[in-house]
Amino acid sequence: MSYDIGLRTIRLEPTERLAHTEYCSNYALVRAVTGLNPRVDGDAAWRQFYDVWQIDFLWVTNDGPVPWSRRGRTTDMGHAEFLEEGIDRRETVSCPFYEVEDVLRFDAVEEYGLPNMEELIQYDDRCYRHGQEMYPHQVYPGGYYKTIVSGAIEAFGWEMLLTAAADWKRFDKVLESFYQLTLHHVRAWAKTTCPVFICHDDMVWTQGPFMHPDFYRTAIFPRYRRLWDVLHDAGKIVLFCSDGDWTQFVDDIAAAGADGFIFEPITDLESVVERYGKTHVIMGSKVDCRTLTFGTWEGIQREIDETLTLARACPGFVFAIGNHLPSNVPVDNARFYLEYLSTHWRR
Numbered sequence: 001m002s003y004d005i006g007l008r009t010i011r012l013e014p015t016e017r018l019a020h021t022e023y024c025s026n027y028a029l030v031r032a033v034t035g036l037n038p039r040v041d042g043d044a045a046w047r048q049f050y051d052v053w054q055i056d057f058l059w060v061t062n063d064g065p066v067p068w069s070r071r072g073r074t075t076d077m078g079h080a081e082f083l084e085e086g087i088d089r090r091e092t093v094s095c096p097f098y099e100v101e102d103v104l105r106f107d108a109v110e111e112y113g114l115p116n117m118e119e120l121i122q123y124d125d126r127c128y129r130h131g132q133e134m135y136p137h138q139v140y141p142g143g144y145y146k147t148i149v150s151g152a153i154e155a156f157g158w159e160m161l162l163t164a165a166a167d168w169k170r171f172d173k174v175l176e177s178f179y180q181l182t183l184h185h186v187r188a189w190a191k192t193t194c195p196v197f198i199c200h201d202d203m204v205w206t207q208g209p210f211m212h213p214d215f216y217r218t219a220i221f222p223r224y225r226r227l228w229d230v231l232h233d234a235g236k237i238v239l240f241c242s243d244g245d246w247t248q249f250v251d252d253i254a255a256a257g258a259d260g261f262i263f264e265p266i267t268d269l270e271s272v273v274e275r276y277g278k279t280h281v282i283m284g285s286k287v288d289c290r291t292l293t294f295g296t297w298e299g300i301q302r303e304i305d306e307t308l309t310l311a312r313a314c315p316g317f318v319f320a321i322g323n324h325l326p327s328n329v330p331v332d333n334a335r336f337y338l339e340y341l342s343t344h345w346r347r
Contacts, residue, residue, distance in 0.1 A: 006056030006139035010196055010237055010260070010281055012315040018308075018345040019318040021057040021283065024049070024325040032331045043134055051137055053338055057283075057318055058135060059241075059262070061143030061200050064115055064185060065123050068146070068154060072111035073097070075157035095157050103156050103164040108177040111155075114184045124185075125192040141239070142189045143198030144182060147227070148220055150202050151178035165211050172219045179223045186227050190234035197236045198262070199227065204244035206266060217252060225256040232257060239281055243323075247271060254280065260316060264323040269310060277314040284322035285311075287337070292321065292329045297336050304341050312347050319345065 009019035024030070030038045033052050036045035050058070068074050073096040097103050124142060131140040146154050152161050152175065165171050189197055201224075203209070209216060228238045240253050241262035250272055253261065260281025261272060265288045272282055285307040291299045311317040319341065325334060 002051070002054055002056040002137045003139060006318075007195070009056065009316055009318055010139060010239075012279075012281070014315065015347065017347060018311055019056040020054055020341075020345070021059065021318050021320045022053065022055060022325050023059050023320065026325050026327050026329055026331075026334065028327065029325065029329070029331050029334050032335075047135055050135060054342060055138055057139045058131075058141070059198065060131060060141050061145040061198055062124060062127050063145050064120060066115070068112050071113060074155055075160070095160060097156055097160045100160065100163045100167075103160050104167060104170045104174060106155065106174050106177070108151060108155065108174075108181045110177075112181060114181070115188075117184070117188060120185065120188040121191045124188050125194075128192055128194040139196060140194075141196040141198050142192060142194035142236075143200060144185050144189065145200045146178075147182050147199055147201035148175055148178050148203075148223060150200065151182065153202065162210065165215075168212075168215055168219070175219055175223070179227070183227060183230070186230050190230050190236065195235075195237060196239065197231050198239050198241055199224070199258070200241045202243045204242060204246045204249070206244050208245045208248065213248065216249065221249075221252045221256050224253070224258075228257040237281075239283065241283075250275070262320075262322075266323075269307070273310045273314060277310070277317075281316035281318065282311075282314055283318040283320055285319050287321045289321050289323045289326060289329060292325070292333045292337060295333075297333070300333065300337050301340055304337070304344070308344055 005015050005017065005019050008015050027038050030036070030045055030049045034045055034048040036048060038045040075095040075097070076092050128140065128142050156164065164174065203216065203220060231238050237259045238257065239260040239262055240258040243264055245266040246263065247268040250261065250267070254276060260283060261276070262283040265284065265286055269284065269286055276282065285303070287300065287303040287307060291303055307319065311319065
């Protein structure tokens with residue numbers, strides 16, 4: 001069963017084939033595969049799609065029952081068209097921070113508050129149990145999205161964040177407040193029954209770090225270690241996820257205690273496999289969604305083959321199109337991808 005393959009892979013145990021996940025928002029593909037409309041049929045459509053596509057692991061995070069926008073100030077940067085028919089497009093742009101001093105005096109705990117711990121534990125565990133029941137053939141993790149850097153992005157938006165980050169000493173105190181807020185949620189998740197936890201933090205851009213690497217190593221990664229120590233003490237497996245190219249920080253993330261890495265194709269897969277292929281979960285591939293969207297079947301096959309060469313010797317490898325299966329990927333290309341992959345993914 002897919003759940004068994006997913007959990008055994010996360011535990012670095014032998015499996016007969018590579019584990020598989022996808023981050024899919026391609027409604028046309030789901031309709032073609034299942035005959036159901038995810039915009040109407042919801043969980044039923046996704047459950048059938050995940051089963052048919054032999055998905056073993058789901059990407060899930062949950063930051064609690066009340067969003068920050070209802071608890072304090074957040075920035076709306078709008079949203080570009082990504083989903084089918086542009087239903088997610090949002091032109092609204094607003095920032096409640098007018099001076100950099102407002103950012104440098106910001107305290108996330110004061111602004112958003114700390115939810116009642118017992119209620120938060122119950123909420124998180126209820127969400128995990130419900131999700132695992134809804135998708136019994138996949139590993140359904142716990143997780144947190146707005147960890148430190150992503151929390152600052154949510155609150156300040158990019159312009160104010162980058163301006164404030166120039167003052168390392170004072171911005172470090174701001175990040176400490178996001179860390180404390182995250183720590184509260186991590187302590188709650190540590191008390192739940194979920195075995196796997198995704199720590200998400202979009203800390204870099206496509207081109208790499210947007211702050212000085214030394215600042216990451218003094219202000220961000222030590223805080224990751226303290227968060228993950230809490231989860232490890234509770235017996236959780238911790239998978240770290242970030243968009244962008246964080247090749248230069250893979251060793252830092254491993255040293256901070258991550259049990260696995262979830263990344264886009266622009267992070268160097270060869271170097272990750274060489275150093276951590278036997279010891280860590282690796283979730284991704286060399287397959288790029290841009291190849292599926294604009295390339296040829298030969299190009300898709302080549303990227304799969306290049307990944308398989310690296311992946312088969314890695315006990316914790318979970319194959320994925322690391323930068324998503326968005327709505328503009330042609331259905332025939334997506335189907336070719338899975339057909340070719342599933343024909344060749346046995347170890």
